[in-house]
Amino acid sequence: MAEGKKVKFSYDKLNMLCMDAFQKFGFNEQKARIITDVLLTADLYGIQSHGMQRMVRYYKGIQKGTMKVDAEPEVIFETPISAVVDGHNGMGQLNGHFAMDLAIKKAKEVGVGIVTVRNSNHYGIAGYYAKMAAKENMLGFSCTNSEAIMVPTYASKAMIGSNPQAWCVPADPYDFLFDASTTVVTRGKLEMYNKLGKKLPDGWALDKDGQPTNNAGEVLSNIVGHVGGGIMPLGGNTEELGSHKGYGNGMVAEIFSSILSQGLTSDLVMKDGKAGTCHGFMAINLASFGEPEAIKKHFSEYLQALRDAPKAAGQERIYTHGEKEMAAIKDRKENGIPVIDKTMTEVYDLCQYLDLDFTKYFGDYVPPKADNMFTGNY
C-alpha cells in the first residue's frame, strides 16, 4: 500500500546526514554511529517507520528533555550470566547496544547472557539487537515495552505496549530473524490508514468502549488523549481467535523488560514527561549445545524444507523469517532508500535548526513546503 510520495536516496547520503545530525545533537562520533546504524538498518530492512524518519522525533525528545544526550548506561546489578542496566533516560539505541553487547560478552564467557534495562527510550527495531548476537553465532533475543497501546482481552483501555519480541538464529543462506509486535499490527499501520483516509480492516482496533472499530483517526486520537481503546493483541479481541495468546506474548516482553528490571510497566511509560521505556536482551551461545556449525546446518535444512513446502492455491512463495529483510537490503543498496517526502520536509527544517547544509546531502532536491512543521504529533 502507498504511504505518500516517496523519494529515494543512497545509503551513503543518509548515513552522512544522520552522522552529522546526531553529532550536532551532542553525541560523540561513536555514539552517533550506533544510533545511525540502528536507524538505517531499519530502512535497509524496509521498516521505514523505525528508520531515519525517527530522527526528527528524537530531536524533539531531546528538546523536551525526555531523552538525555549525556546519559551513560549504568550496570546496577550483575552476575556472570545477567545484568540490570539503568539507562538514565538516554537514547534507547545506546542503551540497547550497550546491553546486548554485555549479554554477548557474558555468553562468550559462560554460554548465556541475559540483560534487562530500565529508564530508557524508544530503541528502534528489536531485530537489530537480536541480530547482533546471531553475528557471533548465538541465538539472540530482544524485546521492549512501550507506551501502552495494546488492549488486554476483555479490557477497554490500553495497558500493554506494542511489546515486540525479536528472535534471531544463524542460518544459511540467511539468518532466521523474527521481529514482530505482539499486537496484531503496529500504531504505524493505523497512522498510514488514517493518512490515506482508509477504513481499518476488521480485527485490528478497538474504540474507547473496547468495541471493534474501523475508524483509524478516532483510535489514534483516543490513544493520544488517553480516552481508552487501542490496538488488539495478535489474535483479536476474543478468545475464539486467540486474543489471550497475543496478550500473553505481550506479557512475556513485559517480563523481560520492565519486570526483571523493576522499571516502569507499559501502562506508566511516557507519562509525566518521562519515557522510562524498558528492554530485555538474551544471547545464547550455540556452543552451549554442541557444534555451532552442525546446529546451523540442521536449522538451515529445516528452513529450506519450509520454503520448499507445497504452496497454498494462488501463492507462489513461502517465506522464512528474515528473507524479506534480505531482499529489501539488496533492493535498497541497488536502488536507494525510499523516504516519504513529508519526512524530507522535516529533515530540511531540521538542517536549518542545526545549521547543516541540506544540499550537501541532497543536492538540488527540493522537499515539499512544510505545513505544520514541528507541531504534529511525532
Add this chain to the structure above:
Amino acid sequence: MAEGKKVKFSYDKLNMLCMDAFQKFGFNEQKARIITDVLLTADLYGIQSHGMQRMVRYYKGIQKGTMKVDAEPEVIFETPISAVVDGHNGMGQLNGHFAMDLAIKKAKEVGVGIVTVRNSNHYGIAGYYAKMAAKENMLGFSCTNSEAIMVPTYASKAMIGSNPQAWCVPADPYDFLFDASTTVVTRGKLEMYNKLGKKLPDGWALDKDGQPTNNAGEVLSNIVGHVGGGIMPLGGNTEELGSHKGYGNGMVAEIFSSILSQGLTSDLVMKDGKAGTCHGFMAINLASFGEPEAIKKHFSEYLQALRDAPKAAGQERIYTHGEKEMAAIKDRKENGIPVIDKTMTEVYDLCQYLDLDFTKYFGDYVPPKADNMFTGNY
C-alpha cells in the same frame, strides 16, 4: 461448549487409578507418580485434552513400541548453564521432568539453566514444567514440537507442530502462567467440533489446497492421511491479521526443542513408527536480577492493575494468565474432575487388559458400552 456427557470423580480416585495403571505398564512407583502428576495437573487446570484421558493413548504407544517403558534420559552434552538430553523414546513426562529438574539445578547454581531434549514423546501440558521453575522462585519456560499440524503462512501443508510455549513467573495471589499452542487452536478443538457435527469458525483451519475451510472432519482426516492442510498459525492464514507472527512463534518453540537438540523437526515427528518429539526448557533464577520478593511484588502490582483496568462493554472481568487454572483447581478439588464418559469406557476396557479392578476406583459406576474400543485414532 459441551464435549459429550461427563461424569465426575475425585482427584484421589483418579490418582489411584493412574498410579496403578502406570505401574502395570511397567513404570516404577516414582516414575508413575511423575506421569500421573503431569496428567492430573492438566485435569485440575481444566485442560482435559491433556489429562488422564491420554492414558489409553499412551498405553497404545507403549504397545506399538513408540514409547519405551525402560528408557532413561541421558545427558549427551552439558555445560554449567546448558544440557542436551537424549530421551531414548521414553515417556515425554519423564524426559520433561528430568530436563526441567536439571535446568532448575543449574539455575540454582549459576542463575540460569537451558535444557533441550530430543527423541521423546508427547509430554502433556507445557505449563507443568514452566510451573516447576516458578515453585523455586524462578522464571520457567517450556516448549515442545509435535507432529506437524500448523500450516506455515502461504503453504498448503502442515510443517510445524502445535508447538506450545509456556511461561511461568511467580506472582501473588497466583503465578503468571501463560501456556498456549502457537496455532490459533489445538487439534483437540477441531475434534470437539467434529464430534458435535458443528461447523468450524472462520480463521481456524485449511483444506488440502491451503484454502480456508469450516469442515472439521475433512481437516482431521486430511491430517491423518497426510494429504495436506491443517490448522492456521495464531493470526490466521494471511499477513493482514498477523499469520507470520503465529508462524514465527511456532518457530521459536521449534528452535528451543528440535534445533538446539539437533533432533527431529516437526515435519518428521511421528513418522516411520517413531515419535522423536523434542522439548525445550529454561529456568531463570529471579535472584539473577535482584531481590526475588521485590521483583515478584512489582509484577504482582502490574497484574493487579491489568485485572482492575476498565472492562470492554459487556465484559465483567479481565483475566491474567494462570487465573483460570487456579479457579479450575478450586472447582475440581471441591466438585471432582470431569471425565467424558467415552473415556471411562476406554478406562474400563484398559482395566480388563491390565487385570485391575475397575470397581476399586469407580464403585458401581457403569460406563457406556464400547463401540470401537482400541480401534479409533487415539
